[in-house]
Amino acid sequence: MRYFLKYFKPYLPAFILLVFFVCGQGYVNLILPDYTAKIVNDGISQKKLDIVWSLGEQMLLVTILGGLFSMGVSFLAAKISVGHARRLREAIFSKVESFSLDEFNNFSTSSLITRATNDIQQIQSVFYMLMRMTFLAPFMGIGAVIKANHLAPSMFWIILAAVGSLIVVMIILFLVAVPKFTIIQKMVDKLGLQIQEMLVGVRVIRAYDKDREQNKKFDGTNRESTNLNIFVGRLMSIIQPGMTLIMGLASVAVVWLGAYLIGANKLNIGNVVALIQYVIQTIFSFFMLSIIFITIPRAAVSVKRIEEILSTAPQIKDPVQPLSWANKVKGIIEFKEVSFSYKGSEHPVLNNISFVARPGQTTAIIGSTGSGKSTLLSLILRLYDVTVGSVTLDGVDVRQITQHKLHEQIGYVPQKASLFFGTIKSNILYGDRQAKKGEIDQAATIAQATEFIESNLAGLDHPIAQGGANISGGQKQRLSIARALIKKAPIFLFDDSFSALDFQTDAALRQALKSQLKNATIIIVAQRISTILQADNILVLENGQIVGQGRHADLLKTCRVYKEIAESQLSAAELNS
Numbered sequence: 001m002r003y004f005l006k007y008f009k010p011y012l013p014a015f016i017l018l019v020f021f022v023c024g025q026g027y028v029n030l031i032l033p034d035y036t037a038k039i040v041n042d043g044i045s046q047k048k049l050d051i052v053w054s055l056g057e058q059m060l061l062v063t064i065l066g067g068l069f070s071m072g073v074s075f076l077a078a079k080i081s082v083g084h085a086r087r088l089r090e091a092i093f094s095k096v097e098s099f100s101l102d103e104f105n106n107f108s109t110s111s112l113i114t115r116a117t118n119d120i121q122q123i124q125s126v127f128y129m130l131m132r133m134t135f136l137a138p139f140m141g142i143g144a145v146i147k148a149n150h151l152a153p154s155m156f157w158i159i160l161a162a163v164g165s166l167i168v169v170m171i172i173l174f175l176v177a178v179p180k181f182t183i184i185q186k187m188v189d190k191l192g193l194q195i196q197e198m199l200v201g202v203r204v205i206r207a208y209d210k211d212r213e214q215n216k217k218f219d220g221t222n223r224e225s226t227n228l229n230i231f232v233g234r235l236m237s238i239i240q241p242g243m244t245l246i247m248g249l250a251s252v253a254v255v256w257l258g259a260y261l262i263g264a265n266k267l268n269i270g271n272v273v274a275l276i277q278y279v280i281q282t283i284f285s286f287f288m289l290s291i292i293f294i295t296i297p298r299a300a301v302s303v304k305r306i307e308e309i310l311s312t313a314p315q316i317k318d319p320v321q322p323l324s325w326a327n328k329v330k331g332i333i334e335f336k337e338v339s340f341s342y343k344g345s346e347h348p349v350l351n352n353i354s355f356v357a358r359p360g361q362t363t364a365i366i367g368s369t370g371s372g373k374s375t376l377l378s379l380i381l382r383l384y385d386v387t388v389g390s391v392t393l394d395g396v397d398v399r400q401i402t403q404h405k406l407h408e409q410i411g412y413v414p415q416k417a418s419l420f421f422g423t424i425k426s427n428i429l430y431g432d433r434q435a436k437k438g439e440i441d442q443a444a445t446i447a448q449a450t451e452f453i454e455s456n457l458a459g460l461d462h463p464i465a466q467g468g469a470n471i472s473g474g475q476k477q478r479l480s481i482a483r484a485l486i487k488k489a490p491i492f493l494f495d496d497s498f499s500a501l502d503f504q505t506d507a508a509l510r511q512a513l514k515s516q517l518k519n520a521t522i523i524i525v526a527q528r529i530s531t532i533l534q535a536d537n538i539l540v541l542e543n544g545q546i547v548g549q550g551r552h553a554d555l556l557k558t559c560r561v562y563k564e565i566a567e568s569q570l571s572a573a574e575l576n577s
Contacts (some may be wrong), residue, residue, distance in 0.1 A: 002176060005086040010087075011084060011129055015080060015131070017078065018072075018073060021069045021072040021073045021076065022136045024066075024069040024174055025136060026135075026143065027143075028063070028066030029066065029281060030140065030147060032283075033147070033278055035058065036274050036277065037049075037151075037268070037270035038133065039055050039056065039268030052105065071137075073131075074132070077131040080131060081127045081128035082124060082126050085120050085123060085127075087528055088120055088306060089116055092112075092116045092306065092309055092310065092553065095170065096309065100314055100383060101384060102343055102554075103312055103315065106357075107202055107309070108189070109193075109196060110189055110190075110192035110193035111189045111192075111193075112309070113192055114185075114188050114192050115302075115305050115308075118185070118302075119302035120302070121305070122299055123302050129291070129297070130296075133291070133292055137292065138284045138285070138289065138491060140282075141281075141282055142286040143287065144278045145159060146235050148282065154257075154266075155254060155275065159282050159283075161250075162219030162250040162282070162283050163286050165246050166243065167292075169238070170239075170294065173236070174297075176235060177236065177294065180228055180231065180232050181298040181458065182301050184225070184232065185305065186223060187225040187228060187291050187443070190492060191221055191222065191225060194214075194217065194218050198218070204226055204343070224285050225293050236432055243283065245283070247283050247284075249278060251280070252284060254272065254276050254279055258272035258275065260455075269527060282484070313359055316403070318402045318404075319400050319401075319402070323397075324399055330359050330490065331520060331521035332354075332358055332359065333391070333392070333521060333523070334356045334391070334392045334395075336354060336374075336389050336390045336430070337385050337388065337389040338353040338354070338379065338385050338389035339352050339353070339386070339389060340379060340386055340387045341374075350372045352390070353546060354389075355537070355549065357521050359520065360519055360520075360521075360522075361521065362514070362524060363522065363523045363535065364524045364525075364531075364539070365524070365534035365559070366526055366532060366538060366539070366541070366562070366565065367540055367542055368541075368542065368565075371541040372544045377525060379391050379405070380393075380523075382399070384434075385399060386399075393406070393491075410489050411431065411485060412484060413481050413493065413497040414459050415493050415495040415496045416477070417473070417476035417500075418467070418480070419471075419476055419479060421464065421465065422459050422463070423460065423463055424453055424479060425460035425461060426462060427479055428444065428482045429486070431443075432486050440482075444482045444484055444485075445512070446482070446512045446513065447509065448478055448501075449481075450480040452475050463477075472500075473500035474500040474502070477500045478501070478505075478509075478517075481494070481509070485517075490519075490520055491522075491523075494523070496525050496526060496527055497524075498528070498531050499526075503537035506530065506531060514534070528569065529566050529569045529570055530569070530570070535552070536551070537550065538552060538555055540555065547561050548562050
């Protein structure tokens with residue numbers, strides 16, 4: 001609730017004005033039956049048309065004023081609820097952007113999407129309704145009870161019986177329906193997860209002919225969600241006819257008892273008419289209060305899910321007093337006895353890693369799957385922080401640098417090439433929005449992407465689907481490399497970024513990188529020996545430890561693990577060349 005109120009503060013003046021309009025609307029609703037009673041008692045009964053016209057004009061003006069108050073309430077409630085929802089969405093998006101990879105492991109992608117969309121929508125809808133009802137309902141309810149009791153104290157029991165019946169119905173609905181709301185929101189998460197899995201894994205699903213199996217799985221979840229919503233919907237549908245029945249019975253009781261009192265000259269006809277209106281207002285007010293008590297728990301579920309995100313403290317934070325470099329960054333990266341363990345893991349992923357990557361040199365990292373290669377690059381980027389030891393850039397610990405300044409010095413190509421919806425040009429410019437046409441062409445040339453760019457009629461304006469689904473894996477990798485190169489950073493990290501390239505393109509790309517990035521620090525994670533043959537320093541990882549370090553020819557003689565990898569990929573002639 002703390003975060004809910006935090007983002008509500010800017011709308012406090014508008015909310016105060018809304019409360020004033022609500023009070024005005026409630027007051028108008030309470031005095032209108034008085035006009036009705038006076039017109040009937042003083043005008044019609046005594047056949048004085050001037051009183052009817054005079055009170056009728058006043059009643060019309062009051063009604064118009066009440067309409068204006070109602071319009072003001074609706075406008076302000078909509079403005080506040082929509083604006084508050086927008087701020088919550090922005091806060092969630094900003095918070096998720098600041099998450100380290102550890103936090104992403106705590107929330108599934110589908111859950112984060114659901115919380116930022118469906119849960120926010122639930123809060124917005126309920127908040128809008130609450131602002132319209134929360135103050136109006138008790139104001140009208142209490143006022144109508146007082147007015148009714150003043151008009152006919154002998155008929156007050158009718159109101160108590162009607163309200164009591166409504167409260168009993170609401171309590172039953174509350175106890176049965178509210179526990180289902182939490183389950184419904186979890187079902188929305190589950191549906192989102194299954195849809196995401198289907199979209200991401202559509203090729204695998206079709207290749208293994210599992211369409212029917214996936215449909216059956218989704219249909220089961222969908223039916224379960226549907227049945228839950230139908231159950232809750234049926235319960236909630238009882239409210240409207242139940243309220244109508246109670247109001248009808250109460251009105252009949254008022255008319256029946258009122259007729260008796262009128263016959264005994266104990267009550268005026270106008271008072272009976274006004275009393276019916278007050279009975280309806282009282283029941284409707286308690287009905288609104290009941291709706292509030294039923295919807296608040298549903299919104300509370302969403303508020304709790306939102307606050308779980310907003311209250312999550314990112315593990316990776318900028319230092320309070322960040323350091324910087326006295327001169328231009330050279331790009332010297334040094335690992336000093338670094339060890340790293342994932343949260344909750346019994347064994348370290350990396351253990352006692354020490355090496356130096358220097359400008360103008362290519363440092364390569366090779367090893368079996370799961371040996372910690374990609375994790376090592378993540379420590380440089382501060383996607384994770386080291387458990388033991390330190391990673392420094394030009395002698396400054398990366399934990400003492402702001403993430404923004406650190407990332408400015410690095411061009412990064414991830415293991416899984418990620419492209420964004422747009423064009424080839426917009427994806428390359430993601431590395432530097434200020435880059436000129438010549439710089440785009442140069443980056444594309446180095447990345448060996450020029451040929452396939454020019455093969456499209458639209459060239460750089462060729463559309464890219466979400467995730468780059470309309471181009472091949474090799475093309476995605478080349479565009480990802482061009483995106484990093486256009487940054488012109490002093491450091492480049494390539495995380496197995498050449499795996500989808502053919503040998504000829506791979507060789508041409510490595511040659512271009514060597515000639516164009518002479519002064520940059522290059523770190524390459526690779527699976528193929530051919531990619532790192534010419535590297536200045538090769539690190540061989542096994543079970544999170546460096547078991548070999550040096551150039552290709554030296555490692556063939558001194559490192560068993562490296563020799564085994566090389567022999568499995570290269571021919572005898574290539575090994576001896």
